Amino acid sequence: MKKLVVVAFSLFVTTHALISGCGGDDGGTPAEVAGDAAGTDGSASGDAAANDAGADAATDTGATDGSGDTGADASEPLKTVFVIMMANHNLTDVQDSGSAPYYNTTLLDAGAHATNYKTPAGNHPDEPNYIWLESGSNLGITNNNDPSSNHQATTDHLVTQLKNANISWKAYAEGITADTCPVSDDGLYAVRHVPMLFFDDVTTDSTYCKAHVRPLTELATDLSSNTVARYNFIAPNICNDGTGMSFGTTCPSISTDLVKSGDDFLAAHVPPILSSQAYLSGGAVFIVWDQGSGTFNPSDGPLPFVVLSPKAKVKHEGTLAYTHSSTLRSIETIFGLPLLRDAANATDLSDLFTSFP
Secondary structure, rough: OOOHHHHHHHHHHHHHHHHHHHHHOOOHHHHHHHHHHHHHOOOOOOHHHHHHHHHHHHHHOOOOOOOOOOOOOHHHHHHHHEEEEOOOOOHHHHHOOOOOOHHHHHHHHHHEEEEEEEEOOOOOOHHHHHHHHHHHOOOOOOOOOOOOHHHHHHOOOOOHHHHHHHOOOOEEOOOOOOOOOOOOOOOOHHHHHOOOHHHHHHOOHHHHHHHHEEHHHHHHHHHHOOOOOOOEEEEEEOOOOOOOOOOEEOOOOOOOHHHHHHHHHHHHHHHHHOOOOOOOOOOOEEEEEEOOOOOOOOOOOEEEEEOEEEEEEEOOOOOOEEHHHHHHHHHHHHHHOOOOHHHHHOOHHHEEEOOOO
């Protein structure tokens, strides 16, 4: 019955917009018209109007059912999370850069972004930041070594929390094959960018590992078939996340424009997420950079950070201080999990949402 009502309302909105356009006034976008219609009964709030605008902005990304109505439901509780982990750029490298048109003209218009998101102080190089996002601490790791030397026995980390709570999870890594637990670098794939692979309870059971750490090429199918997990971690290869090099393997574009490589990756992979049922019915996408610029002395930031969600504050610029502990705390809050280590001390990301969680 709910679906019939939504379809009928979508047809009304589209027809209303077309009729209004005939009179010389374009009537606004379908999302704007929907906002006007909702306002006539006195029930539309400022938050609903903001989300209508966000739906209109998201249309540019392809998150639409063909009628101009995205179908996003801001009343749904947050229940599915996507984390896309980018790398090695300060906010000033990306924001207002001509090399990042998708970030600047689509993502910032469709969601909320932070201007004071940093790594935990001095937490470098990149691997410790991935471990932090998974566990709330770098667990003493201060280098980029493989799991063979940096593996951890603790079970107090995010994906095992999820497993124990019967909440599904998957990591999608670019450049791996489907028949292995990818615990070492391979070409442009960097294992240090898939944090759950540093925990023994994930990797010692090869079957479990292979079932949960999958090639990025499978994401589109899982989205279209609505079989994605509730927590999804997405790791581009070193060309597409902005790193550019990995222990002797160099991205072909390192002499050109790594900001553009990352922006092109987002432009290709974010729209299918935004048009998925998992996103439209209570989804949140966190686009996170691991650390700031600098090959040998990386910066703490500020880093680029964007939240996309039917419940995100559209075009909101958040100025509160955040770290990876804030993202972990927010994910654990969404899923009702205990707060790990520094996540218990962090400011959550609720300022970037109209309601949270």
